[in-house]
Amino acid sequence: MEKPLTQHIHPDKAPLDIREYEKTGGYSALSKAFQMEPEEILEVVKDSGLKGRGGAGFSTGMKWGFIPMGEDAPKTKYLIANADEMEPGTFKDRLLLEGNPHQLIEGMILSAYAIQANTGYIFLRWAYKRSGYLIKRALKEAYEAGYLGENIMGSRFSFDLHQHTSVGRYMCGEETGLLNALEGKRAIPRAKPPFPQMSGLFGKPTIVNNVETLCCVPHIINHGAEWFKGLSLTDEGGTKLYGASGRVKKPGIWELALGTTLREILEDHAGGMQDGFFFRGALPGGASTDFLVEEHLDLKMDFQSVMDAGSRLGTGTVVVLDDRTCPVGMLHNLEHFFAQESCGWCTPCREGLPWVEKILLSLEEGTGREEDIELLEFHSRNLAPGNTFCALAPGAVEPLQSALKYFHADFERHITEKHCPWK
Amino acid sequence: MLTEEEIHEITEEINRFPVKKAACIEALKVIQKHRRWVSDESIEELAEMLEMSPGEIDDVATFYNLVFRKPVGRHVILICDSVSCYIMGYQQILQHLKVKLGIVYGETTRDDRFTLLPIPCLGTCDHAPAFMIDEDLHRDLTPENIDDILTKYK
Numbered sequence: 001m002e003k004p005l006t007q008h009i010h011p012d013k014a015p016l017d018i019r020e021y022e023k024t025g026g027y028s029a030l031s032k033a034f035q036m037e038p039e040e041i042l043e044v045v046k047d048s049g050l051k052g053r054g055g056a057g058f059s060t061g062m063k064w065g066f067i068p069m070g071e072d073a074p075k076t077k078y079l080i081a082n083a084d085e086m087e088p089g090t091f092k093d094r095l096l097l098e099g100n101p102h103q104l105i106e107g108m109i110l111s112a113y114a115i116q117a118n119t120g121y122i123f124l125r126w127a128y129k130r131s132g133y134l135i136k137r138a139l140k141e142a143y144e145a146g147y148l149g150e151n152i153m154g155s156r157f158s159f160d161l162h163q164h165t166s167v168g169r170y171m172c173g174e175e176t177g178l179l180n181a182l183e184g185k186r187a188i189p190r191a192k193p194p195f196p197q198m199s200g201l202f203g204k205p206t207i208v209n210n211v212e213t214l215c216c217v218p219h220i221i222n223h224g225a226e227w228f229k230g231l232s233l234t235d236e237g238g239t240k241l242y243g244a245s246g247r248v249k250k251p252g253i254w255e256l257a258l259g260t261t262l263r264e265i266l267e268d269h270a271g272g273m274q275d276g277f278f279f280r281g282a283l284p285g286g287a288s289t290d291f292l293v294e295e296h297l298d299l300k301m302d303f304q305s306v307m308d309a310g311s312r313l314g315t316g317t318v319v320v321l322d323d324r325t326c327p328v329g330m331l332h333n334l335e336h337f338f339a340q341e342s343c344g345w346c347t348p349c350r351e352g353l354p355w356v357e358k359i360l361l362s363l364e365e366g367t368g369r370e371e372d373i374e375l376l377e378f379h380s381r382n383l384a385p386g387n388t389f390c391a392l393a394p395g396a397v398e399p400l401q402s403a404l405k406y407f408h409a410d411f412e413r414h415i416t417e418k419h420c421p422w423k
Numbered sequence: 424m425l426t427e428e429e430i431h432e433i434t435e436e437i438n439r440f441p442v443k444k445a446a447c448i449e450a451l452k453v454i455q456k457h458r459r460w461v462s463d464e465s466i467e468e469l470a471e472m473l474e475m476s477p478g479e480i481d482d483v484a485t486f487y488n489l490v491f492r493k494p495v496g497r498h499v500i501l502i503c504d505s506v507s508c509y510i511m512g513y514q515q516i517l518q519h520l521k522v523k524l525g526i527v528y529g530e531t532t533r534d535d536r537f538t539l540l541p542i543p544c545l546g547t548c549d550h551a552p553a554f555m556i557d558e559d560l561h562r563d564l565t566p567e568n569i570d571d572i573l574t575k576y577k
Binding site for chain 1: 439440441442444445446447448449451452482483486487488489490501504505506507509510511542543544545546547548549550551555558559560
């Protein structure tokens with residue numbers, strides 16, 4: 001099968017430099033795109049069915065469609081690559097950033113052309129040192145080759161692209177938190193509306209897209225919307241970078257057809273469970289997704305199917321829970337992360353998540369009370385979408401509410417036995 | 424006192440943004456690069472450069488995980504404490520480090536060599552457990568292989 005995003009990535013070798021990238025057809029989509037109107041690019045991307053790979057799964061073409069265009073639109077518009085990969089259990093964008101930085105740059109130039117943005121930022125995580133070094137070099141090469149800057153390839157289109165390195169906070173991955181961080185402020189969320197497409201970075205129209213999403217764009221322009229749709233096993237277009245971590249034999253990342261089943265990912269690609277460990281459940285796409293369990297193994301891993309099963313595809317990087325890891329302990333680890341990373345802006349999240357964390361700790365330490373389960377259920381409801389400013393807390397309670405459902409007996413045992421059965 | 428070099432680098436950052444305030448994070452990074460941490464005095468001087476109050480700058484500085492407002496050692500160990508490393512047993516690595524170095528989270532060894540801090544997911548979950556020392560990523564850690572790694576940092 002075709003693997004457009006990773007076909008030229010060899011993790012143990014240096015990534016393609018600009019000449020090698022050009023030889024594989026790299027940057028050829030630009031001359032094709034510049035023959036087209038920006039609106040035509042937008043239509044192709046819309047028709048391709050591309051959905052945002054950062055986790056929310058919103059149609060990329062529709063997102064772009066909200067950007068003001070034409071003579072009356074503001075002269076300054078921004079395109080930002082969200083490379084602040086900080087969702088626990090997620091390590092897919094790192095592969096694209098380290099493996100083929102020119103693919104991202106080409107995707108950004110094309111996307112910027114579609115929305116007529118004149119300035120771009122790659123918002124990179126501090127910890128991704130190698131990515132930072134490789135992107136810096138790739139940007140220099142792209143400027144020297146005339147793919148960035150004024151009048152790209154003799155066209156009337158100009159685009160400047162910069163790299164920004166974050167100083168670490170999960171909230172930087174949240175769209176509006178990211179904009180505040182880029183403006184030098186605390187990464188707290190902004191009220192919507194106005195949406196970033198109307199008033200984003202420094203008050204100008206702004207699009208924030210995930211790295212994997214942007215890397216799809218050159219291939220869509222080169223091969224067309226129908227080809228992209230055909231890569232997938234469902235009606236959501238494209239391939240997907242799936243990953244697996246935890247007690248599987250061969251943890252890793254694989255580019256597979258969108259809609260590959262969870263079983264195929266875990267058994268054929270991750271090699272099944274390590275000897276002596278049994279599968280109990282999995283977070284399908286990072287820390288902020290609901291658990292799936294054995295009955296879901298044949299689930300197609302596309303946005304709609306996973307949502308129908310009561311979870312979210314999220315980032316598509318699966319975290320596996322085995323029988324020798326305590327589900328309550330794992331949940332405590334997750335909620336410790338969310339409580340720590342809550343920005344403190346709104347009360348339910350600031351107060352609720354540390355409360356959840358403390359209850360889970362008391363269960364682990366054997367001092368849990370019967371009513372604690374009800375309290376945890378209360379917080380699952382109280383931190384649901386609509387009650388908080390951004391998606392952090394609703395994401396935080398996804399693993400909680402599903403663990404209470406699938407591993408209820410394990411919670412009960414912690415309380416009745418007055419200790420963690422795994423310790 | 425900020426050095427001429429620091430002032431020069433901060434000024435360059437200020438010039439890259441439409442408003443001075445926006446350079447705040449970049450300026451903090453410059454100071455930390457030169458001094459390993461950001462002191463109250465540095466913040467006061469930076470405040471004048473950015474036309475902000477020291478409180479406004481501290482507001483930003485204390486928000487981010489990787490701006491250090493207390494002195495740190497020559498090398499900073501950032502150990503991943505997130506979910507995949509939890510499942511793969513980072514706790515053993517942490518315990519080994521605590522005993523070997525005689526410090527807990529947030530502390531620095533007496534010889535000023537290491538500071539130990541937790542960090543959320545380092546995005547290398549297929550090679551858990553992992554930590555970073557300064558700018559280097561170390562993966563597939565075991566209590567046996569970390570002693571060797573530590574000897575590289577003097």
